[in-house]
Amino acid sequence: MNIREELEKRSGNQCELCTATGNLNDLRLKPSLTDTLDTNILICDTCKDQIDNPENMDTNHWRCLNDSMWSEHKAVQITAWRMLNRLKTEGWPQDLIDMMYFEDADLRFAEATGDHLSDDEKIIHRDSNGAILENGDTVTLIKDLDVKGGGNFTAKRGTAVRNISLVHDNAEHIEGRVEGTHIVILTKFVKKANAPQQS
Template structure:
């Protein structure tokens, strides 16, 4: 199978379980809770190889843009992480903590939140795998 075909299958898979994700997130951004905005599927690294809803979160375009280009992070947008870092959904939790790790160097409030973070062993492993990409 060519790389292009693989990409196509992968994208289709993401579209199918997008519905499942929309149910889970209740139509708001799973990070900043924005509602009534366009939501996109964000795959949390490291990629599991096959599309997996457990490895994806629904986010608004504002969050996704900043997740994808760390240079464009606006710290004030990410105060929402204080709530999302306690999510029952591991992918949301891991993404929140990854973002806090990026913010902590310049934002004291982010460092404080990270100190309070609690992770199950498999979430801690995921976080460390994602952080070393």
């Protein structure tokens, strides 16, 4: 059974956030690099659009989180927590956030996207040219980097690092895989793929 089939079985073929039954998508939670039931949820087009495009946010739609925040599934709980934090200036979401509890590791994962921070608190990751980096971007190394551990090798200049993760508490660090090894990379040593140079 693949991850989509497992999600359909778990959810009963409905959106795990709002219970809609049409146009369902499986969504991997950032910054995860793997598809598991703990890192993926099944959501409808409406929820996905508003998660991906905060400018389309319809506050009333997210009243559904009153129910989905109590899901027994970690990925659903984390997504609900992230969306409630995006909406917390509305007032009512803060009461729900205060009722939620996560183990430390799950809370760190939930906080990885920075949804719990106000705009002036958020850490912005920029590449060597000043382009803003986001989770899932592809970057290219602009110099040779010595990688310690995992075989001690040199990641060559020009190497593409796909599907990066941002280190949420350090604007100068990103994570990614090079030659199968998970490494931390300084943002000053990468260039975002296809990003215009900043003047």
